[in-house]
Amino acid sequence: MSSSPTRNAVASGRRADAGDGKGSVELRSVSKSFGGVTVVKDLDLSVNPGEFLSLLGPSGCGKTTTLRMLAGFEQPDSGEVLISGAAVQHLPPHKRDVNTVFQSYALFPHMTVAANIAYGLRQRRGIDRAEIRSRVAEALDMVQMTRFADRKPNRLSGGQQQRVALARALVNRPGVLLLDEPLAALDRKLREDMQVELKLLQSRLGTTFVFVTHDQEEALSMSDRVAVMLDGRIEQIADPYTVYERPATAFVAGFIGQQNFFDGTVADAGRAIEIDGGTVLPAEPVTIHGSGAAAVRVAVRPEAVTVAEAAPAGPDGSANALPGAVAAVSLLGDVLQYVVHADAGHELLARVPRRQAGRLAEGARVWCSWAPSDVHVFPAEVTPRAPIGSAK
Amino acid sequence: MTSDRRVPRAARRAVPPGLLATPALAWLALFFVAPVGLVFWYSLGRKPGLYQTHANDVLTLDRYREALGDTFLTSFSGTLRIGVTGTALCLAIGLPFAYWLAVKVRPHRRFVVLALVLVPFWTNFLIRTIGWQVVLSPEGFASRAMQSLGLIDAPFSMLFTRGAVLLGVVYNYLPMMILPLYVALDRIDGSLREASNDLGANRWRTALQVTLPLARPGIAAGLLLVFIPLMGDYVTAAVLGGARGNMVGQLVASQFQQAQNWALGSAMAVVLIVVIALTILATAAAGAVCTWLLTHRRRRELAGIAEGSAA
Numbered sequence A: 001m002s003s004s005p006t007r008n009a010v011a012s013g014r015r016a017d018a019g020d021g022k023g024s025v026e027l028r029s030v031s032k033s034f035g036g037v038t039v040v041k042d043l044d045l046s047v048n049p050g051e052f053l054s055l056l057g058p059s060g061c062g063k064t065t066t067l068r069m070l071a072g073f074e075q076p077d078s079g080e081v082l083i084s085g086a087a088v089q090h091l092p093p094h095k096r097d098v099n100t101v102f103q104s105y106a107l108f109p110h111m112t113v114a115a116n117i118a119y120g121l122r123q124r125r126g127i128d129r130a131e132i133r134s135r136v137a138e139a140l141d142m143v144q145m146t147r148f149a150d151r152k153p154n155r156l157s158g159g160q161q162q163r164v165a166l167a168r169a170l171v172n173r174p175g176v177l178l179l180d181e182p183l184a185a186l187d188r189k190l191r192e193d194m195q196v197e198l199k200l201l202q203s204r205l206g207t208t209f210v211f212v213t214h215d216q217e218e219a220l221s222m223s224d225r226v227a228v229m230l231d232g233r234i235e236q237i238a239d240p241y242t243v244y245e246r247p248a249t250a251f252v253a254g255f256i257g258q259q260n261f262f263d264g265t266v267a268d269a270g271r272a273i274e275i276d277g278g279t280v281l282p283a284e285p286v287t288i289h290g291s292g293a294a295a296v297r298v299a300v301r302p303e304a305v306t307v308a309e310a311a312p313a314g315p316d317g318s319a320n321a322l323p324g325a326v327a328a329v330s331l332l333g334d335v336l337q338y339v340v341h342a343d344a345g346h347e348l349l350a351r352v353p354r355r356q357a358g359r360l361a362e363g364a365r366v367w368c369s370w371a372p373s374d375v376h377v378f379p380a381e382v383t384p385r386a387p388i389g390s391a392k
Numbered sequence B: 001m002t003s004d005r006r007v008p009r010a011a012r013r014a015v016p017p018g019l020l021a022t023p024a025l026a027w028l029a030l031f032f033v034a035p036v037g038l039v040f041w042y043s044l045g046r047k048p049g050l051y052q053t054h055a056n057d058v059l060t061l062d063r064y065r066e067a068l069g070d071t072f073l074t075s076f077s078g079t080l081r082i083g084v085t086g087t088a089l090c091l092a093i094g095l096p097f098a099y100w101l102a103v104k105v106r107p108h109r110r111f112v113v114l115a116l117v118l119v120p121f122w123t124n125f126l127i128r129t130i131g132w133q134v135v136l137s138p139e140g141f142a143s144r145a146m147q148s149l150g151l152i153d154a155p156f157s158m159l160f161t162r163g164a165v166l167l168g169v170v171y172n173y174l175p176m177m178i179l180p181l182y183v184a185l186d187r188i189d190g191s192l193r194e195a196s197n198d199l200g201a202n203r204w205r206t207a208l209q210v211t212l213p214l215a216r217p218g219i220a221a222g223l224l225l226v227f228i229p230l231m232g233d234y235v236t237a238a239v240l241g242g243a244r245g246n247m248v249g250q251l252v253a254s255q256f257q258q259a260q261n262w263a264l265g266s267a268m269a270v271v272l273i274v275v276i277a278l279t280i281l282a283t284a285a286a287g288a289v290c291t292w293l294l295t296h297r298r299r300r301e302l303a304g305i306a307e308g309s310a311a
């Protein structure tokens, strides 16, 4: 097979020009309900041309519905949808400058791979046959499926069907490509390869990608920005680094990666938080509006927690530290993970680089401690706590 | 002991896979091949006397010459016309209906609509056809309704017209068309229509390029389920068409029942079977040729892309 442009792709400067608005997406206070249940609530979202944006959230939070409103399969009850600068909420799908990669791939079973890819071009006027042929060949080459041009989709593997679905959408050169969990059906190894390939393809083509996923690792590794959704709203929209390091809400903190959560109350004018069996000191004084001892939720990442047999010696004494016993140790590649039962009843998760420390045995008495800069404080909302490990 | 146990196991492994099809084959032989073979055998004989129905002492093709006489051919062409028109009407009505049912009706309501489609089947075939006789007669509901609407001034009879026969045919056979079409259309994943729409095809182009080609097995099944029984049916035509509704099935039946000439009746039945088979083959061939012609240019346009990569 000829050397593929995909593999050799470098993020070239061929991104769509931000000036003409081609490839931009905007949702303005869009709402949608099904049978009285509001699925998308007053949603605002703006995607820049050439951006790779992920919609990330738990199952049922309205990601697919949002995407389907962009594609035109669902009409919003209220609000505006703009694609490439034009209001499209009243246009049917076939008149929008978007194409979709479906989760089920939705390849036409009665057509060959090449005919599937040619389908979109054949619906248009003014594309002659030679051009259809050359663009189909180019798209096949782009996803390295040239050899399979004459096959029917049912004789392809899942990963190959995925590539055909991608080529079938991209051959039309849409301003915006919508992808609904396109990798969810692939096995782990293939999925990771495809993540890299998709990302390279996107930066080479400069097409705006709106990518739906419930997999936070996938979203973090591929996206320019991640929009974390919950119950039809966007909880936070930011670049992956910010979403991970500075989660805006307790839900985002719990959904992205793992967290140790403590419920407590604010004391000492915001300079301390009392939790069961200890005190948490934040980096900066907490300002929670309201009277009296405000209830808060504190989050500390497992990798920020230090596990030691000796009590931490610091100016703050026993603040940001909890005594307990090691309940379980497991090796996760290069990292040791401890589950510690704190004496006050908390269950803490800690991750320590394997080489950095000697391995502590199960049952050992330890202190778990962390720095004030690793403390995130959120208002104690009604948001249900995401159980540890829920974010896959 | 051990070898005793091993023998049946080896024997079981040696069972040819075709053996499992034996019951089905036996059923086919007993209820299809044997009766048709018998009819064919009788058709080569003659009616020896007034009180005997058939004899095969001399083998002759004379019954076929007799069968292909004027009465039979006239009746036959009438039957074929009603069969083809009726089947086409059922398809023309059944296809949009089945599409609507499978695509537009909400899933929990489909059951209700399907039940309504099948309601006529709860009554006897003859009774519901005679029911139409009542409706279509000059004193009947249809005539009175048209009179009260001022469409006609005098009592009017639709009964015993070709229109009445086709009405009865559509009424009696439409469900046999709708059911397989509905099943075929319902099986098509809705995301395929969405994908087509997403790729720039409007509703009509989607129907022509995606939905219809994928529904082909259902269309074929519907055509067969309507056309074959319709070609043998003479009750609908006799009840609603009177003298005009002289179907070939009636001729065959009267040879067996009234004339007691099983040899001639068998010859007519064989001709009927052959013509039905030929019609089906011709339709299938026409369908295949049309599909080939429609897709040929497009196939050629994309041919050889895969080979180009091998270089």
Ligand SMILES: Nc1ncnc2c1ncn2[C@@H]1O[C@H](COP(=O)(O)OP(=O)(O)O)[C@@H](O)[C@H]1O
Binding pocket: A034, A035, A039, A057, A058, A059, A060, A061, A062, A063, A064, A065, A066
């Ligand atoms: N066509 C529909 N009719 C009724 N309810 C729907 C429809 N589509 C989605 N829903 C509901 O809307 C909610 C959000 O669905 P969806 O957007 O598919 O979520 P996600 O893709 O984030 O998992 C779900 O509770 C789902 O049951």
Ligand SMILES: [Mg+2]
Binding pocket: A063, A064, A065
């Ligand atoms: Mg979804």
